[in-house]
Amino acid sequence: MTPPQTTSSQTTSSQTASSETKVPAPRPWYVSALVAALAVLLLLGGVWAYTRLRSPFPYYGTLYDTPQPAASVTGLSVTNSGMVGSVVTPTTAALGAGKTTALFFGFTRCPDVCPATLAYLERVRQAMTPAEQAKFQVLFVSLDPDRDTPQKIASYLNYFGKAQGVQVREPALAALARSYGVSYVKAPLPGGGYQINHTSATFLIDGAGRRRLLWDVTQLGNTARVLNDVREVMAGS
Amino acid sequence: MTPNLSPTLLDLLAPRPDALWLIGILALSGWYALGFVHAPRREWPIWRAVLFGLAVVVALVITQTAVTDFTLNSMTLYMIRLMVLAELVPPLAILGLPAAYFAQERLVPHGRPAQALSWLLDPWVALALWAAIIVFWNIPASFSASLVSNTASGLLPLLYVFGGLLSWAVVLRPLPSVQGKGYGNRGWFGLLSALPMMSVGAVWLYSPRVLYAPYVGALCLWNTTPLQNQVNSGYVMMIAGLPGMALAIGQLMLWLIALADSGTVTEVEEPDA
CATH class of the missing domain: 1.20.5 (Single alpha-helices involved in coiled-coils or other helix-helix interfaces)
Structure with missing residues (x-):
């Protein structure tokens, strides 16, 4: 076998290169x-x-790169919650209009995430001044409209302070959930029946009706930092 | 009922342009193509261009498709995306660079840029940066959860590319003029730099509960649970770290052989040219 021939110019250039490649x-x-x-x-x-x-403010929640318009929530709601002879009326929740909203999707038979979320949000609401409370609302949308009637939602929410609940029927519910990036699916239970597996995020919507950030349920326990986020969003809208 | 939770490969690969990544990848590809066209084939062989081309294709697939959107519902997919950016794209791109030709044509950095690169590619520096990226963003509870959650989607993929480029550049030594040549250093570096990733992977693999906050209550793709996703992410991280670790062990072997031979083999001095 003949070894590959090397031209004189190649030899010179490679020698130059190797002589210039000084190892530090x-x-x-x-x-x-x-x-x-x-x-x-x-x-x-x-x-x-x-x-x-x-964002100059150190938000605790995950911030949207650009605030997203929040889709309006239209469904059935009990308007005189806690009173005898409740009245169910078609409702379009006031998102924006100067009020800051914490919006959460869940279901009343939820064993853990939903009660924890609502309890945490109530804790945040109670830590506010009366003036702040007047400009803040917690909105709960049921992902189980077949079983969660407006009355049932209202009585469930009574355990957790002053949240407003809305029953949205399919297919409007699917469209609403999709617009927020919320997933939910019925999961059969071993003894019969089902539960809803769902996204556990809470969305903060500012007074101008824009989604500003979201918290995961694991973050909501930090009342002080969640409250700081709400106050900052309130002040900026 | 809700967003597609059982996407097919076609769904995952549906185009979803990300302008910043696209501009960066195309600019680098253009720079490479220009150099390749003008260089002699012997100095800049086709196999290097093929490897670089593969890196570009993989980077485009992972940044310009709907995979990004679906990572919200799958920690496994999220981890696959990051690992591809850190452990597949960088070695392919680095192997695609004709180091000897760059040195010969004086295309390697000189002066201050060379000094800066020399510091950046110091095994200690590269190891510390890579470990910081892996540990800080994967154990957020110990540090700042909000800093982590607010950089996870935009900045973190870029940091993984950066960290991967540093790690693989130390191991593969594409810039001989600014990097030390000892196999021992590179081997130890490769072995140590794989440890943070392997450790995090092991934690995810064996943890009995979901640790990564954004996925605690997430609905996961393909009917998997968040815990299954976390376990799979652990496997992904470990498997992704294996090639680097194998290379590091190989380099350590070479170093040990050289060390063993150092007192027994008589070097034959070549006559001066």
């Missing part, structure tokens, strides 16, 4: 370690600066 001298390990620590500080500082650039 190794650094003392402690210098490298110090620079590594600085680089991590720079990285995390840069990330912090990026988030502050997106």
Whole structure:
């Protein structure tokens, strides 16, 4: 076999390249370690600066890049909740119109996420001043309209303070959930019946009717930080 | 009933342009194509262009399709996307660069940029940055949950590409003029840099409850539970770390062999040209 021929020009260029490729001298390990620590500080500082650039206020919830218009919630609701002889009326919940809304999708037979969410939101509401409470509402939309009648929703919500509940029938419910990116599906239970598996986010809608951020149920337990988010959104709308 | 929770491959690959990623990928591809066309084939072989092209195609698939949207309902898909960006695109792109040709044509950085790159590609620095990216964004409870949740969709994929490029650049050494050449350093680096990922992967694999807040109550794709998704994410992370780890072990072997030979093999000096 003949070895590949190398032309003189190639030899010269590769020799030049190799002679120019100087390998840098190794650094003392402690210098490298110090620079590594600085680089991590720079990285995390840069990330912090990026988030502050997106929003000067350190929101606890996950912020929408641009505020999204919140789809209106139209359905049946009990208007005189807690009173004898409740009246069910068609309702379009007032999203925007100067009120800040915490909107949550759930169902009354939910064993964990829904009661926890509503309890946390009530805790936030109670931590507000009366003036703030007047400009804030908690809105609950049932994802189980077959079983959650307006009366049942109203009596369920009575356990959790002053939330407003709405029953939205299919297919309007599917369209509404889709517009918020909420998923839900019926899951059969072993002993019969079913439960609803669903997205556990709570959406904060500002006084101008725009979705500003969302919290996961795991975040809602931090009342102080959730309240700060609400106050900031209230002040800005 | 609600958003499609059983997407097919076609659903996942439906186009969904992301302008910033697209501009970046096309700009890099254009720069590469120009260099490739003008360079002699012997110096810039086709196999390198094929690897770089693969990196570009994979990056386009992972950033310009509906996969991004579906990651909201699948931690596994979310992790696959990040791992592809960190562990597949960077090595393909780096292997696609003709390092010797760049050095010969003086296309490698000189002066201050070379110094900066030399620091960035220092194994200590690269390891610390990569570990910070992996640990900070995967154990948010210990740090700042809001910082993590507000950067997870926009900034984090970019950080994974950055971290992956750093890690693989240290291991594959595409810039000999600014990087040390010892196999030992690179091998140790490769082994250590795989540890944070493997550790997080193991935690997800064996945790009895869902740890990653955004997926605690999420409805997951393909009728899986959040916990199943977390376990699968652990597998994805571990499998994604294996090639880098295998390469690191290989480099450590070479280093050990060289170390063992150092006192026993007589080097034959080549005559000066």
